[in-house]
Amino acid sequence: MVHLIDRRVQGKNKSAPNRERFLRRYKGQIKEAVARAVKGRSITDIESGESISIPVKDVNEPNFGHSHGGVWEGVQPGNEEYQKGDQIARPKGGGGGSGKGQGGNSEDPAEDDFVFQLSREEFMNYFFEDLELPNMVKTQLTSTTDFKSQRAGYKTSGTASSMHVLRSLRGAMGRRIAVGGKSSRRLKEAEAEMSKLLDEHVPMTDERVMKLKQEIHHLRTRLLAIPFLDPFDLRYSNRIKVPKPASQCVMFCLLDVSGSMDEQKKDTAKRFFILLYLFLTRAYEKIEVVFIRHHTTAQEVDEDAFFHSRESGGTIVSSALNMLTKIIQERYAASDWNVYVAQASDGDNWDNDSQTCRELLINTVMPLVQYYAYVEITEGEPQNLWLEYEQVATRHAHFAMQKIESPADIYPVFRELFKKQPN
Numbered sequence: 001m002v003h004l005i006d007r008r009v010q011g012k013n014k015s016a017p018n019r020e021r022f023l024r025r026y027k028g029q030i031k032e033a034v035a036r037a038v039k040g041r042s043i044t045d046i047e048s049g050e051s052i053s054i055p056v057k058d059v060n061e062p063n064f065g066h067s068h069g070g071v072w073e074g075v076q077p078g079n080e081e082y083q084k085g086d087q088i089a090r091p092k093g094g095g096g097g098s099g100k101g102q103g104g105n106s107e108d109p110a111e112d113d114f115v116f117q118l119s120r121e122e123f124m125n126y127f128f129e130d131l132e133l134p135n136m137v138k139t140q141l142t143s144t145t146d147f148k149s150q151r152a153g154y155k156t157s158g159t160a161s162s163m164h165v166l167r168s169l170r171g172a173m174g175r176r177i178a179v180g181g182k183s184s185r186r187l188k189e190a191e192a193e194m195s196k197l198l199d200e201h202v203p204m205t206d207e208r209v210m211k212l213k214q215e216i217h218h219l220r221t222r223l224l225a226i227p228f229l230d231p232f233d234l235r236y237s238n239r240i241k242v243p244k245p246a247s248q249c250v251m252f253c254l255l256d257v258s259g260s261m262d263e264q265k266k267d268t269a270k271r272f273f274i275l276l277y278l279f280l281t282r283a284y285e286k287i288e289v290v291f292i293r294h295h296t297t298a299q300e301v302d303e304d305a306f307f308h309s310r311e312s313g314g315t316i317v318s319s320a321l322n323m324l325t326k327i328i329q330e331r332y333a334a335s336d337w338n339v340y341v342a343q344a345s346d347g348d349n350w351d352n353d354s355q356t357c358r359e360l361l362i363n364t365v366m367p368l369v370q371y372y373a374y375v376e377i378t379e380g381e382p383q384n385l386w387l388e389y390e391q392v393a394t395r396h397a398h399f400a401m402q403k404i405e406s407p408a409d410i411y412p413v414f415r416e417l418f419k420k421q422p423n
Contacts, residue, residue, distance in 0.1 A: 023122065030118070034126040053115045149239045158236030172233035180223050187219040248286040249338035249370075251277060252324055255306060256345035258295040258315045265377045266307055269344035272375050272410050276342045284338070290327060294320035300327065317349045317385060318356045321365060328368050339369040347376040347383025358388040366396045374401040375410070 023030060033052045082088065118126075154167055194212045202209055253273050255266070280287055291306035292298055298319035301309070320343075328339055349357070366372060376386050382403065393399045404410060 031126055034118075034123060037123075051115060052118050148242060150242050152238050152240040154235040155238040156232075156235065158238075162236045162239075164235050164237050167235040168229070168233050171235060172229045175230065175233055176226055176228070180226050183219050183222050187216065187223065190216045190219065248288070248336070249280055249284040249340060250288045250290060250332050251280055252290045252292060252327075252339070252341040253306065254292050254294065254320045254324065254341065254343040254345075256295070256315055256317070256348075257293045257309055258348070260315075260346050260348050261377075265344075265346060268377050268404060268407055268410075269375070270307060271407050272344055272373075272404070273342055275410060276340065276373065280340060292320050292323055292327075294323075298323040315345070315349050316353050317345065318353050318360060321357055321360045325360070325364050325368070334368060341365070341369050341372045343372070343374045344377060345374075345385065346378050347385045349383065349385040351384055354384045354388040357385065358391055361389070361392045361399070362395050366392070366399060370398065372396075372399045374399070375404045376401070377404045379405050 030052055154164060190212055194209065194216065197206070197209055197212070204210075251273075255261075255269055257266075277287070277289065289303075291301055291303055293301055293306050293309065294315070294317065296314055296316050296319070300323065324341065332339060361372070374389055376382065386401070386403070389399075389401050393401055402409065
């Protein structure tokens with residue numbers, strides 16, 4: 001028999017086990033609230049917690065009430081309306097007496113929803129749940145920033161191996177000069193006076209000579225009593241942990257917004273973009289996100305227009321690839337930026353344009369980027385764009401493509417990203 005004792009530090013009037021039971025009990029309502037939050041959030045703001053509200057009717061506890069069983073007869077004083085055998089109507093509100101019950105009058109104030117705060121870790125766990133990520137990957141995505149050790153001056157305590165000898169000796173010298181400076185100056189003056197008296201052939205028994213000899217001896221003894229190296233002088237190298245610096249990167253999000261891309265497909269695409277962004281935050285401190293939407297033409301837009309605008313008509317994917325190339329060449333030099341591209345589409349494209357996309361990727365785009373991930377969100381057979389992109393994957397190892405039918409299919413795209421590369 002194994003007994004597990006929860007010893008996590010808890011705040012005042014809080015219970016971690018009770019909170020876990022509450023989250024398990026209302027898992028369905030919380031997952032719906034998290035899904036709504038993801039739709040309304042920015043990609044770059046996905047890692048914070050969330051305030052969740054649950055209707056009061058969903059958190060009501062069942063309770064037992066006392067009721068009279070069988071048939072009862074009673075005498076009500078002041079009865080002027082009813083005769084024996086009459087049926088008394090049920091009071092309004094669904095309960096007995098003067099209580100309001102669940103169906104209170106329309107003028108009664110409604111009860112507020114039950115609101116509580118999900119932590120960052122809890123929010124991310126619910127977000128990852130239907131993506132079917134391995135636990136190892138979930139841990140990597142929710143982990144904190146990597147740190148490195150860096151020198152930060154000196155401190156007065158530490159281990160012997162971290163002692164800074166030069167700094168300690170320099171401090172000892174300064175201390176000896178400060179403590180013995182006055183005595184040292186007086187010693188030089190006394191020795192000069194003694195030398196002058198001896199040059200004048202003053203007898204050693206002279207009172208002045210005897211007094212100077214005594215003072216010189218006292219000053220030398222005092223100076224010799226000053227320690228060469230005191231524990232106060234010791235200095236140790238101080239090291240602190242700072243966020244590990246990383247070069248900056250830019251993440252391009254390409255999305256087909258033609259009439260065939262409905263809201264469900266856009267929501268799946270957003271989850272795909274969020275997962276890539278979370279992966280990049282583990283390796284880069286500064287990340288810029290560029291949104292390019294396209295149908296027959298491409299346009300750089302903000303995030304709100306990127307996900308919520310919808311166009312009718314056909315699709316020309318090469319317009320987005322041309323704009324992508326132009327933006328990289330004008331604003332994101334390869335010497336300063338690491339470039340990642342995520343493209344989501346239903347695969348529908350003009351036949352002739354799909355060949356153009358293949359040539360653009362192989363000859364122009366892929367040499368400029370560190371990684372290119374393409375997802376085709378469709379339940380049918382692969383489209384013509386998919387067939388052309390397969391040829392790109394055979395030419396470039398850093399090009400990944402995956403067909404997605406549900407959010408659970410997103411992870412295979414990132415499997416190669418998380419796999420440790422051989423040295």
